[in-house]
Amino acid sequence: MNSMPEFTQPTNEPELAYAEGAVEWKQLQQHLSNREVVDIPAVIGGQKIYSDDVEELHAPHDRSRLLARIHRPTEGQVRQAIQSSLDVAADWASMPFADRAAIMHRAAAIISGRMRHRINAATMLGQSKTIDEAEPDSACELVDFLRFNTHNARHIRDSQPTSPRTAQNRTDWRPLEGFVYAVSPFNFTAIGTNLSCAPALMGNVVLWKPANRSTLANYIFFEALEQAGLPAGVINFVPGRATMVTDEVLASPHFAGLHFTGSSEVFSNLWKRVGSGIDKYRTFPRLVGETGGKDFVLAHPSADASEVAIALVRGAFGYQGQKCSAASRAYVPRSLWTKVSAQMKSILAELKVGDVADRSTYMGAVIDQNSYTKITTYLKAAKDDARVSVVAGGGFRDDPGFFIEPTVLKVEDPRHVLMCDELFGPVLTVFVYDDNEWTTLLPLIDSTSKYALTGSIFCTDRKALRQAQEVLVNAAGNLYLNDKPTGAIVGQQPFGGGRASGTNDKAGSWMNLLRWTSPRVVKETYAPPRSW
């Protein structure tokens, strides 16, 4: 009964192709065409709680299509969620690691198998992703997080201090004392899984508040967790209004950690609130946040123009640019610009924007009215700005959904606001530099934006490539050489950035898991001295 499985290094979940006509594509269609409206409750202590305070969830690319009704919990129910977690905390912490890990593996197996098409369809409809964007997220990355975390956590547990002949030293990898608040973003279904399950795997109890727009897919995953045998109350699913839930959480002396992914502004605000209320907490809460980006692609004159153009299109416009890692500012040498811009324009002319259920669509809609208004405000200003020229796209329409054309803008000023602000949409801004300005360009890239999440350098000159990596050492937590800056894979490129992009705790790696444990070191002396 006390044996410990190996939990060997997993391999990444293989992607299904979902080719038109394939069995998996047909099965997916059944879910996509299902018009049932899902009532999503809060799940607290294993109880499904419905309420009269309901918010409707529509498809961003088809605003008339109602997908779900989110039932908002009350303040009292949020407090109840905190209490129900605390009530089961000791039992969960003392459950053998092998059992906690088995629950995570069972949830992974359920998503990888029988729930795969359903959660992919929910991600497609709720978050407006094509299947080529949904499958790597809500199936593969989600499953990878669960499996790799188990493997990594096993290694943390195995890490023990040395002991001399006279004593035994050991580390107890305790969970934090209290509960963890997991706050997830809309853009990746998998992130909600990791934010809630990484602390839980380490023995913590968790209050999970999903983002509105991903609630449907997140709820399907929560059902998988329940079916996998997660005990009631260990993770409570609380799809409440963000400010209200946060007020209740931060008022609790048992608040022990924040596991957040979202915008830098919201994270900064949460950090300030925790700081100003620090005296009421029993422990110093752990604050882990992965936040925004203004990710660069830098092309050297030695780069191949075609490789640069394709990386820019894929890096900037996959999932409508709504990835924290999306290429959103590019630096292209004058000698390559004619070729790069011509190739981008010809690809973009073919790239289809529309209904994500159509297999030929490349881009769906942006997530909601707020996002649409924000991005189109920047586009309108860009069109009126003499220092900006529109290379491609620039159009938008909000019927039947929030559609924005893939847009390439060119600026004369490398510090233009379009090179600094995160727009979180399908807009790429390019600065064309003189080939001989490479050396002065590097510090400019480093200091242009407050973010430091991802970046990519296209260059075949090894000396220049090395120089760029050195000058840009703090400009990105994930740096890509001769590749687009998106598409990090769990176990291969642990993800996270510095500066305003977050605490860089590397989601999906042992570094993140370490934040959810508070080790106790125990020394036992075999023969204590009998004289002073």
Ligand code: NAD
């Ligand atoms: P967001 O900040 O609007 O929301 C994130 C979460 O915070 C949601 O659950 C939301 O309900 C909650 N929230 C919003 N206001 C709050 C408040 N006042 N108090 C407490 N919680 C609040 O972000 P989003 O639009 O869901 O996601 C997009 C952002 O996330 C982008 O900035 C993107 O770069 C970032 N992101 C970063 C990473 C990363 O790994 N670095 C990954 C994905 C997304």
